[in-house]
Amino acid sequence: MVSSSSIPQKRDLELSPEEASLSTSPKQVKDEENGPKYEECQNYLGALEAIPRNLRLMYLHSYQSFVWNNMATKRLKLYHPTPVIGDLTSEQAAQYTFADVVLPLPGYDVEYPTHALRSSYTTFMAQHNVDPFSMHRKHNTASLPGSYRKIICKPRDVAWKLLRYTDPECDLAITDLDRLQGRKEVETVEGGARVAVVVEFTLGSE
Structure with a gap:
């Protein structure tokens, strides 16, 4: 027995591969939807300029x-x-x-x-x-x-330290946002079974 769900719908058959792809795309990529409209008339510049x-x-x-x-x-x-x-x-x-x-x-x-x-x-x-x-x-x-x-960026303000810890899923460093939110720096755990090398440095803007 063939179920109705296994039969291609007319709308699906009429869609081009590009249209079918766009119809199932998440809304954050909807800006690309206008491209195929211009491509049909070979207005490639228009297709490009249709994108924000x-x-x-x-x-x-x-x-x-x-x-x-x-x-x-x-x-x-x-x-x-x-x-x-x-x-x-x-x-x-x-x-x-x-x-x-x-x-x-x-x-x-x-x-x-x-x-x-x-x-x-x-x-x-x-x-x-x-x-x-x-x-x-x-x-x-x-x-x-x-x-x-x-090609390479030479780091500045290089510093490192050894950090002992036990939990393999714990954070070994905190972000600037963590600091603004008042989170304390990660401290070494006395007798911790694991050892990590924590390296800090500053990179240029290149």
Whole structure:
């Protein structure tokens, strides 16, 4: 016996895969619903601009970070954590360390390394039909200037301590919010069966 619940409903058969997906999406992703309406008439710019600006920029910046992460991995494989000729640095100094080396997030207003990584940007982004040296668009919607990001960030104010504890699920550190709410710092438990190393440090904003 075939139950009525196993028979596809007419409405389900009429939906495209995109529409079916959107119909079951949680409300926090409803901003993407307008895209398919523009795609049907091949108005891709309209589909992109139908998404709220903050969300749209998040997508574009995500692609920049995607490229940057892959180039950072490639840079370390090529030259290891050592500064070499052709690197870009955050400081124009006669001597610098690997902590000063930066890589660009692709855009129309950045420079690229002059060693082998330069062509790696081109090869990698070509997979997505994007040219790192032609990033300026006549529509600001998809035109990004780019920026720079350090490959590593050297921590400051480094401190550490040993902490004995017993409960494997207990918090070993508290947050700034915990402190504002008056929560006490975690203290070591005398005779605790477990030992943890708690490290504290400050990172820059890069």
